[in-house]
Amino acid sequence: MRKLNWKKTVAVSAALALCVGTLAGCGSSASSSTAASSEAASSTAASEVSSEEADEVAAKNVADLIDAIYVQERNENTDEQCKAAKDAWDALTDAQKELVEGEEADPDYFGRDTGDASKDDPRNEDNIGDNELLVVSFGTSFNDSRVKDIKGVEDALQAAYPDWSVRRAFTAQIIINHVQARDGEKIDNMQQAMDRAVANGVKNLVVQPTHLMHGAEYDEMMEMIDDYRDKFESVAVAEPLLGEVGADATVINEDKEAVAKAVTAEAVATAGYDSVEAAAKDGTAFVFMGHGTSHTAKVSYSQMQTVMQTLGYDNVFIGTVEGEPESTSCENVIEAVKAAGYTKVVLRPLMVVAGDHANNDMAGADEDSWLSQFEASGAFDSVDCQIAGLGGVADVQQLYIAHTKAAIDSLNG
Structure with a gap:
């Protein structure tokens, strides 16, 4: 983000003032045209500073409006606040939009294209x-x-x-x-x-x-x-x-097994393999990245790893963005994949939607993304990402349908 450099601005203004004063004191050694040019240069610099300051103010206003709606509680002014933020953003120039930066605000809030x-x-x-x-x-x-x-x-x-x-x-x-x-x-x-x-x-x-x-x-x-x-x-x-969650990592159920089979099948097919075994023979491991939680339900991720092992999917690993449970942190998963001897990695979210976590925490360009960390380890010949949520998988949709059926049936005794 380009910020207004006040030290540079002061230095430029001081230099221009010194130049004008020097020329004025030199009498006949400086022509009136030179003095006029210096005054013009000073005026231009002041105009540029004023323009930069105006850009900063406009961008800061939008950032404040975005931060005001980046909250977890709705209030009676939310509708008006949402409209005000968008109207202010639309009024910015492209250059001003690049300057938007706040506690939560950035140019991607309104500017990123996420589809129709x-x-x-x-x-x-x-x-x-x-x-x-x-x-x-x-x-x-x-x-x-x-x-x-x-x-x-x-x-x-x-x-x-x-x-x-x-x-x-x-x-x-x-x-x-x-x-x-x-x-x-x-x-x-x-x-x-x-x-x-x-x-x-x-x-x-x-x-x-x-x-x-x-x-x-x-x-x-x-x-x-x-x-x-x-x-x-x-x-x-x-x-x-x-x-249901279950007591510990060894307790698994049919739902977890169904999800494990569904997401693995989708990942394997998308990667171009006929089976998970064929992928393993080719040195490919699949890493499914969940969110992670400090809630007691975090054992569910350990249970999913147990399910993968029970199914014989030795080249499938479960990780979490939050690193909870600890064994699912990115660092620990990288070490586990390395120790197992796989040289190719496919990352895919273990999340219902492929949203911010999938696009940024998993596949983003920042050095702390999972893609970047796996690549930085230097242990793998290739690291690929599949940005797709569980909700788009047909077998997962069928599982939701089955859960809903059980709930509807319960109303009928």
Whole structure:
């Protein structure tokens, strides 16, 4: 980012002033035209400084407006704040946009192309009817991923259960605000979605979280649902993708096995291999990067590694961005892959959506991305990335459908 260099500005102004003073004191040795030229140069420098300062002020204003909506709580001014931030951004010149930098703000907030938001469906309409299937996701501001991974799951559920009205809620207000400000798409948060259901007279509510596990986001979702249970005749909550957590790393279930098979099959095929065994013989390892958590549900990642080993996928490794559990940190995964003797690596997210973490933490150009760290280790002949979320995998969508069926069946006793 180009910042205004005040020391340089002062030095230039002082030099110009000294030059003018010297010329004036020299009498006949300096012509009037030279003095005029010096004054013009001084005026130009002052104008440039003023222009740079104006650019900085305009960019700072946008950064402040972005930071104001980069919050996890919605308030009565959120809609106006989102519009103000976008209007101010649109009023900037290209040069000014490059200067936008705040606590959370940067030029990518509005400037990064993440796909066509018009292909998405926020599913926030009324006329719900008696039966609502509310699909709750953390969310993503990456439009293409939201369409493929989140809308993909929602579309599959709507097709499977045509007698239920599928609606959407995101738990991340930061993402809701980002999408609204940049693309004009309004997505309900949990409270808005629950209020909408009540206002529409919904009798039977089934909630299908797209969350990976029973973690912190799932717990917060359950707290909101519990506050509204008495507003409906019946409420059922379906399992997250990996099902019940289990006591330790040795406890696995059918859900985790199904996800392990699905994501591995997709990764293997995308990499151009006929089987995981063929990839192993070619020296290729697959590393699936999850988010990680300090929640007790973090054992789920260790269980996924156990599942891979149980299935005989010795060239498949589980990692996490947060490095929790510790064995799943990038450094430890690199050492594990090296120790196993694999010379080629394919990175792929173990996340429902291929959003910020997949594009930046996994495949980004910064030196702390997983791609950069694997390459910097010097231990591998090649490191490739597959940027694709679990939500776009057909077998994963079928697993969500099965979880929803169990929840609907529970309403019928």
